[in-house]
Amino acid sequence: MDEALLEVEDLHVHFPTPDGVVQAVNGISYSLGKQEILAIVGESGSGKSVGVLSLLRLIPTRDCEVQGSVHFEGRDLLQLSDAEMREMRGNRIAMVFQDPMTSLNPVLRIGDQIQESIIEHQGISEKVAKGRAIELLALVGIPEAEKRYRHYPHQFSGGMRQRIMIAAGLACEPSVLIADEPTTALDVTIQAQIIDLVKRLCREIGMSVIWITHDLGIVAGLADRVAVMYAGKIVEFAPVDQLFKTPQHPYSKGLLNSLPRLDTRSEKPLEAIEGLPPNLIHYPTSCPFLERCSYKTEQCQTPPEKQSISTTHEVWCHHAGKL
Amino acid sequence: MLGYICGRILALMMILLAVSVIVFSLMHSVPGGPFDERKGRLPPAAKANILKKYGLDQPVWKQYINYMSHAVRFDFGIPYQRPHTTVAKLISKSWAITVQVGLTTIVVAFGFGILAGVYAAYHQNSWIDTLVTFVSSLGVTVPNFVVAMWLILVFAVSLDWLPMGGWGSSGQCLIDKYFCTDWILPVVAYAIAPMAIVARYTRASIVEVMGEDYVRTARAKGLSEVKVMRKHVFRNAQIPMVTALGTEIPNLITGSIFIESTFRINGLGKYFVTSTLNRDYPMIMATFLLVAFLWGILYLLTDIAYTMIDPRVRLGAKSLS
Numbered sequence: 354m355d356e357a358l359l360e361v362e363d364l365h366v367h368f369p370t371p372d373g374v375v376q377a378v379n380g381i382s383y384s385l386g387k388q389e390i391l392a393i394v395g396e397s398g399s400g401k402s403v404g405v406l407s408l409l410r411l412i413p414t415r416d417c418e419v420q421g422s423v424h425f426e427g428r429d430l431l432q433l434s435d436a437e438m439r440e441m442r443g444n445r446i447a448m449v450f451q452d453p454m455t456s457l458n459p460v461l462r463i464g465d466q467i468q469e470s471i472i473e474h475q476g477i478s479e480k481v482a483k484g485r486a487i488e489l490l491a492l493v494g495i496p497e498a499e500k501r502y503r504h505y506p507h508q509f510s511g512g513m514r515q516r517i518m519i520a521a522g523l524a525c526e527p528s529v530l531i532a533d534e535p536t537t538a539l540d541v542t543i544q545a546q547i548i549d550l551v552k553r554l555c556r557e558i559g560m561s562v563i564w565i566t567h568d569l570g571i572v573a574g575l576a577d578r579v580a581v582m583y584a585g586k587i588v589e590f591a592p593v594d595q596l597f598k599t600p601q602h603p604y605s606k607g608l609l610n611s612l613p614r615l616d617t618r619s620e621k622p623l624e625a626i627e628g629l630p631p632n633l634i635h636y637p638t639s640c641p642f643l644e645r646c647s648y649k650t651e652q653c654q655t656p657p658e659k660q661s662i663s664t665t666h667e668v669w670c671h672h673a674g675k676l
Numbered sequence: 677m678l679g680y681i682c683g684r685i686l687a688l689m690m691i692l693l694a695v696s697v698i699v700f701s702l703m704h705s706v707p708g709g710p711f712d713e714r715k716g717r718l719p720p721a722a723k724a725n726i727l728k729k730y731g732l733d734q735p736v737w738k739q740y741i742n743y744m745s746h747a748v749r750f751d752f753g754i755p756y757q758r759p760h761t762t763v764a765k766l767i768s769k770s771w772a773i774t775v776q777v778g779l780t781t782i783v784v785a786f787g788f789g790i791l792a793g794v795y796a797a798y799h800q801n802s803w804i805d806t807l808v809t810f811v812s813s814l815g816v817t818v819p820n821f822v823v824a825m826w827l828i829l830v831f832a833v834s835l836d837w838l839p840m841g842g843w844g845s846s847g848q849c850l851i852d853k854y855f856c857t858d859w860i861l862p863v864v865a866y867a868i869a870p871m872a873i874v875a876r877y878t879r880a881s882i883v884e885v886m887g888e889d890y891v892r893t894a895r896a897k898g899l900s901e902v903k904v905m906r907k908h909v910f911r912n913a914q915i916p917m918v919t920a921l922g923t924e925i926p927n928l929i930t931g932s933i934f935i936e937s938t939f940r941i942n943g944l945g946k947y948f949v950t951s952t953l954n955r956d957y958p959m960i961m962a963t964f965l966l967v968a969f970l971w972g973i974l975y976l977l978t979d980i981a982y983t984m985i986d987p988r989v990r991l992g993a994k995s996l997s
Binding site (some may be wrong): 474 | 898900
């Protein structure tokens with residue numbers, strides 16, 4: 354892979370609470386290439402959403418402490434002033450959120466919500482912005498865009514609203530689109546449409562995507578590379594086909610074993626991963642997956658270092674390559 | 677929309693009719709009457725004469741029909757306490773002053789209340805937020821006549837900065853006979869409680885909306901804080917605010933006996949109490965109908981305001997689409 358567009362290094366996000374510091378993200382590093390779709394997979398509370406929200410500093414700073422660096426277009430996003438950060442948001446890096454039913458403002462026309470970032474960042478007139486908003490609506494597959502431009506969010510279905518969210522995200526032709534579980538609230542057929550839409554737009558516009566999900570089924574058909582997160586850390590990082598064929602981390606294996614398969618006849622029930630993730634206030638000094646791992650040994654009392662299986666496949670497990 | 681409003685006004689007429697029946701029968705069912713001898717006995721013939729003069733010798737239902745047939749023509753009778761004027765004249769004269777007090781109070785209470793609420797919400801959990809919460813709790817709990825007494829003691833008696841009362845008689849006015857120095861103390865005393873309610877409600881509404889997903893979306897678009905607040909937060913926060921705060925308005929524009937008697941204001945507020953105590957039937961009916969009418973109109977205006985704020989609200993729609 355050539356030059357990285359976005360480079361996250363040793364990102365930590367901690368939330369001080371009255372009960373102690375919640376260590377939501379603990380030193381994750383990854384890079385995003387041009388026109389690449391990177392999926393970040395993990396269960397609820399694994400820090401995947403917080404990890405990307407902190408890239409755009411969308412978590413109020415009084416609530417959390419962010420450390421590390423995020424290099425993008427030659428600058429560290431975490432060091433930017435508030436005004437510089439606003440310049441980035443929606444303009445160079447856009448975001449699409451999980452729930453399209455609550456992520457659009459119910460009292461504003463959708464056209465207005467799509468064009469407001471163009472007006473903000475490019476300083477063009479409302480008339481020009483309107484034309485652009487209608488183009489965007491057509492681009493994401495909203496029929497009768499001209500008429501629908503004037504409608505309110507409640508006049509659209511969930512899938513349509515997520516298309517509108519994507520249109521708003523694409524408005525300034527950002528180089529990175531961060532999608533935080535954009536299909537979780539949608540039913541399966543609509544999910545497939547949204548995924549196809551994003552893949553097509555990624556190719557056409559030449560944009561990179563970070564796609565957050567807990568659904569490995571989506572990842573297979575969508576992503577180029579996958580990062581598996583567990584308890585605020587990346588435990589495995591691999592190209593999508595390698596992760597599905599030869600998962601190295603016991604957690605990734607467990608996730609894949611818990612998926613139903615259509616290609617093999619099996620009488621076996623689906624396997625679940627026993628136990629619960631560790632308490633993020635009292636972060637374990639051992640390998641965080643220790644409690645739930647069926648391969649654990651003495652070695653696992655110390656946190657694992659990065660092991661490279663190949664140039665593109667990395668895993669954080671003492672037993673990497675030996676399972 | 678127009679059809680809906682006409683329907684609502686018709687419904688309001690029905691409500692006024694119901695209120696009139698209830699108030700009329702209640703006030704007549706209380707033993708005694710307006711011309712009971714408290715100070716000395718009246719000769720029976722004289723008393724019968726007075727009762728006859730005001731139609732009080734007739735059965736109650738006949739009195740009601742008689743009253744209503746005049747009331748629909750805006751003839752609300754003669755106040756028993758002041759037989760030289762009419763109820764309509766007395767109310768319009770005193771209400772003119774009360775409306776001045778009320779509207780000024782509304783502007784002050786809502787202006788400062790909303791300002792304080794917005795500031796507290798935006799600086800959530802800061803010391804200013806704590807201060808606003810504390811002061812507004814105080815404002816709701818301390819009655820306005822207590823506040824009034826303290827204001828008079830401090831600003832009129834001790835410091836001698838402002839007149840004790842009088843409403844428009846101090847001679848130092850901003851415009852003609854309006855916005856005078858003697859307006860300040862009554863308006864402040866009257867405004868403190870509603871201002872506290874407005875501040876608390878504004879804060880709560882804005883804090884709630886600021887936590888909504890679409891506000892995060894707006895921030896993710898790179899909008900400035902001012903734009904996020906103005907365009908996305910305030911508009912949505914208005915919905916609960918209109919609901920809760922609209923109801924303060926009819927109370928404020930019909931006056932308060934406490935404020936009026938403390939500051940020597942010749943307004944309408946006192947008649948709500950004195951007419952009941954004096955069994956002044958025509959005044960009781962007129963004041964109650966006025967209040968019922970104002971509430972009805974206010975609710976109608978509130979509902980119309982919803983349609984302007986929230987596109988999801990359609991008044992008079994036959995069914996939900």
